[in-house]
Amino acid sequence: MNLSELSRVIESVGRDRGIKREIIVSAIEQAILAAAQKKYGPHAILEAHYNDESGDVDLYLFKKVVDSDDDMLEESEEIKVQDALELDPQAQVGDELGVKVETPNFGRIDAQTAKQIIFQKVRDAERDIIFNEYVPLKGEIVSGIARRMERGNLVIDLGKTDALLPKNEIIPGENYKPGDRVQAILIDVVSTTKGPALYISRTSPKYLMKLFEQEVPEIRDGIIEIKQCSREPGSRAKMAVVSKDRDIDPVGACVGMKGVRVQQVIGELKGEKIDIIPWSDNPMVFARSALSPAEISSIRIDERTKAMEIMVDDNQLSLAIGKRGQNVRLAAQITGWKLDIISKTKLQKRLTDAITNLVHIEGMNETLARSLAQVGVLNIKQISDTPLEVLMKVPGFEDKEVATKLKEKAQALVDEGAPFVHGVQTASTIMSGESNVKSDADQKLKEMIQQSETAQAADTLAAATAKAAASAETDRSSLND
Numbered sequence: 169m170n171l172s173e174l175s176r177v178i179e180s181v182g183r184d185r186g187i188k189r190e191i192i193v194s195a196i197e198q199a200i201l202a203a204a205q206k207k208y209g210p211h212a213i214l215e216a217h218y219n220d221e222s223g224d225v226d227l228y229l230f231k232k233v234v235d236s237d238d239d240m241l242e243e244s245e246e247i248k249v250q251d252a253l254e255l256d257p258q259a260q261v262g263d264e265l266g267v268k269v270e271t272p273n274f275g276r277i278d279a280q281t282a283k284q285i286i287f288q289k290v291r292d293a294e295r296d297i298i299f300n301e302y303v304p305l306k307g308e309i310v311s312g313i314a315r316r317m318e319r320g321n322l323v324i325d326l327g328k329t330d331a332l333l334p335k336n337e338i339i340p341g342e343n344y345k346p347g348d349r350v351q352a353i354l355i356d357v358v359s360t361t362k363g364p365a366l367y368i369s370r371t372s373p374k375y376l377m378k379l380f381e382q383e384v385p386e387i388r389d390g391i392i393e394i395k396q397c398s399r400e401p402g403s404r405a406k407m408a409v410v411s412k413d414r415d416i417d418p419v420g421a422c423v424g425m426k427g428v429r430v431q432q433v434i435g436e437l438k439g440e441k442i443d444i445i446p447w448s449d450n451p452m453v454f455a456r457s458a459l460s461p462a463e464i465s466s467i468r469i470d471e472r473t474k475a476m477e478i479m480v481d482d483n484q485l486s487l488a489i490g491k492r493g494q495n496v497r498l499a500a501q502i503t504g505w506k507l508d509i510i511s512k513t514k515l516q517k518r519l520t521d522a523i524t525n526l527v528h529i530e531g532m533n534e535t536l537a538r539s540l541a542q543v544g545v546l547n548i549k550q551i552s553d554t555p556l557e558v559l560m561k562v563p564g565f566e567d568k569e570v571a572t573k574l575k576e577k578a579q580a581l582v583d584e585g586a587p588f589v590h591g592v593q594t595a596s597t598i599m600s601g602e603s604n605v606k607s608d609a610d611q612k613l614k615e616m617i618q619q620s621e622t623a624q625a626a627d628t629l630a631a632a633t634a635k636a637a638a639s640a641e642t643d644r645s646s647l648n649d
Contacts, residue, residue: 187293193218195289200225202281204269213264226268233263291363298329299364302357309378310368311351314344324350324368331366339370339438340402351436353378371401376442379433380407384422392418395447398501402440406458406498408447419444443498451476451505458499462488465512470544475506477544485511522546528588529577536564548588551578 197216204214204227213230231247247267252259255267312324312331320335322344333352344350352368353375359365369375377394386392392411399405409418422444423430430442445457452467455476462484468477480488488509489496500507510518522541526532529548539562545551551559552575559571 187290187297191289191293192286195286196225198289199281199283199285200227202285204229208269227270229267229269230264231267233259233261235261295359295363299357299359301328302354302364302366305354306357307374307378308354309351309375309382310354311349314346314348314350316346322350324352326366329364329366331368333368333370337367337369337371339440342370342402342438370437371399373397373399373405376405376407376433376437379436380422380429383424383429383432386411386416386418386421391416392421396502396504398498399440400494400498402438404441404443404494404498405437406443406445406502408445408454408458408502410447419446445502451503455499455503455505455507458503459488459495459507459509462495464488468542468544473506474504475508477508477510479510479512479515482511482513485509518546525588526551528586529574529581531577539563539565548578548581548586551575552582 197218200216201214204216205212208214208229215228215230217226217228218224219226231252233247233252252263310326310331312326315323315325315330317323318332322333322335322338324331324333331352331354333350337352337355338344350370352370353372354366355369355372355374356367357364358367374397376399377397380394381387384392387394391413392409394407394409396408397405407422409422411418411421421429430444434440434442443460445460448454448457452469455467455478456464459478462480464478464480464484466479468479470476478488487495490498496507496509519538519541522545523534523537525547526537526540526545527534529551540551543562545554545559545562554575556568556571556575559565559574560568562571565571565574
């Protein structure tokens with residue numbers, strides 16, 4: 169293949185593949201240099217320049233200007249000063265002069281080498297074009313044709329390049345065959361030695377958010393914002409939305425007339441159920457929405473551990489937790505809080521057990537124990553571990569001295585290794601005679617109740633006596649009259 173033929177081939181490839189002209193010219197020049205280097209030797213200093221006017225490549229061999237005899241001259245590296253002056257009248261001994269030489273004819277091996285150089289340049293240019301084209305598309309939805317499976321991963325033809333849909337990014341239950349159209353979100357573009365690698369996903373929460381952006385004009389216009397999203401792909405998802413316009417209902421806009429908008433998204437996700445909930449910057453309000461459709465009775469919040477204890481009626485417990493814990497798991501993900509669902513019955517039992525445990529402390533009564541239990545302090549060990557300033561916020565222990573004594577008493581029981589400090593003493597422990605503190609506390613509680621009942625009976629008797637006396641006085645007055 170001669171030079172003109174090679175140039176025409178490269179120009180054609182450049183037009184077909186959209187490669188810049190400069191890259192093609194550089195590839196031609198490198199191909200010419202590779203062939204010339206073989207002809208003039210590895211030590212020859214060569215340069216090749218594409219001539220726009222002639223459409224040829226001008227090849228220059230740089231030689232050192234010397235003043236020596238012909239038999240001592242190294243023709244590939246040196247030029248006599250007399251010959252140099254003919255080319256450049258200002259040439260001097262020691263200068264390096266670029267001498268235009270004949271472009272070598274391509275033999276079979278040279279032509280093959282030139283092709284490899286040019287095609288390598290073209291491939292590198294294509295890789296750069298693809299990388300620069302797809303990097304800005306990260307986070308956007310792309311679509312292509314399924315081609316083949318590689319180790320469980322699906323190769324998708326996007327047109328200019330392939331993308332990889334890893335098996336863990338495929339929605340469970342989905343099966344694709346060659347020729348199927350696949351839509352997903354572009355999650356990453358990585359430059360590798362083999363070119364750019366594109367990774368897409370159908371399980372990412374961002375994919376769900378982008379699908380709603382396509383279906384809901386208010387989201388595209390920025391009127392409605394998707395604040396959070398959590399998914400268990402193919403099963404269920406929760407999405408929190410907020411409207412910047414008070415007159416637009418964010419949930420209703422996402423659902424659409426007769427549910428047409430949300431149904432389009434559900435269809436693309438192969439029937440995945442989607443809960444659309446209003447977002448709130450109040451954690452408790454947001455948690456109530458996130459746990460819908462379950463009805464919440466009350467919420468106790470712990471800012472330090474970012475946890476919530478959520479109480480529900482017994483008939484709402486299974487609904488709040490969801491199948492295999494799915495509802496509360498998704499709610500925890502979307503709120504960012506640890507959620508502990510508890511029924512009223514279980515909460516009452518926990519409260520009773522906590523009171524029974526806490527009254528082991530000397531001077532503790534049921535009312536004070538209940539106050540501690542209601543703020544989450546459920547046993548003696550927790551009292552010893554709770555900071556003093558936190559205890560002082562509990563009703564009945566606002567005084568620093570009182571709170572300090574409580575901690576000291578609790579710590580003393582912990583140091584003694586009492587069996588009930590971590591929880592309520594078990595029946596087997598009581599029966600074994602290891603401790604009778606619980607029974608003493610129970611006895612004290614019974615005595616308190618009896619004293620209360622006795623006092624109440626006395627008050628009732630006194631009131632009755634006073635009433636009878638008043639009646640008798642009235643009768644006597646009537647008789648005197």
